[in-house]
Amino acid sequence: MARILVVDDDPRLVKVVSTLLRKHHHRVEAVPTGELARQALRRGNVDITLLDVNLPDVNGLSLILEMRQEGNDVPVILLTVRTEVHDQTLGLRLGGDDYITKPFNPEVLLARIEAVLRRTQGTAGVQRDDEADDHLLEIPPIVIDFAARQVFKNGEVVRLAPLEYSILEFLAANRGRAVSKEELMLDVWGTSRGVSRTLAEHISRLRRKLGDGLIVTQTGYGYLVPGAR
Incomplete structure (x- = not known):
């Protein structure tokens, strides 16, 4: 089980993703803006973030850069409609751990989340055996x-x-x-x-x-x- 922050202003997508993640026993917090995402990330207690690139108040890539400059190393999977290689590469270079283009298959999203958590669980605070009651x-x-x-x-x-x-x-x-x-x-x-x-x-x-x-x-x-x- 992971604690997942979903940052997206599309309520339909948020509903689908949140329901999917909870069915797989993840804990989910969803916020629609970059400012609310900042607050959630600064509070901590997040294992991985699903971040929409096109937020109403801030560019998701700018938010990643800001996070990394503050020393926040929570893994981030970018959710984007952009298919250009340049945009995807920029997101990864700024500190994103993976990206997935919209629309996406729910099973693919789950697999991407699991893959990123496997790579980062040593530092991301994901539940370990000594945290069985988390x-x-x-x-x-x-x-x-x-x-x-x-x-x-x-x-x-x-x-x-x-x-x-x-x-x-x-x-x-x-x-x-x-x-x-x-x-x-x-x-x-x-x-x-x-x-x-x-x-x-x-x-x-x-x-x-x-x-x-x-x-x-x-x-x-x-x-x-x-x-x-």
Whole structure:
């Protein structure tokens, strides 16, 4: 299991890629802009990044160069519609570890991710044998098993609907960071339109099942699962 940051402003692509990666037991954080990617990468806890070259606020190649100049060596796979050899070569020379052109076959993407992780796992912080419990997150009295997609409260299994679990997983993976409603809706539903009330209903059900203190409302912005004290 790896912790994967997906940086792309196409909600449909993000939804497909995130679903695919989670089915293979990876933990996924998705952001639509370069600025949010910077914040996520500076927080750490990322094993590999899938980075769109054409972001709305910054060129992905510039973001790679900035990362490497800051000493951030998290592996990066570029997602690009550019097929010119020059563009692909430039991305690799600036610090990219691999590239894949859009549209791509999901199985090819998985294979590329696995190949990059094999090459870099010595320095990228990917789960090792002595980190076998890395897939567990404990926020007493709640324990989340990301690999099994199960949630426990006081040692008892809590039955969550698939969308409820997806919301909790995204908030927990971003523990300690306030997540906007738009970002959360894009990750879970693949759109930020027309699902705000549905999101609020799912949050309410999660609180009834898990307790009021786990998910904190950030008024006028979104939600937060508090970090470790």
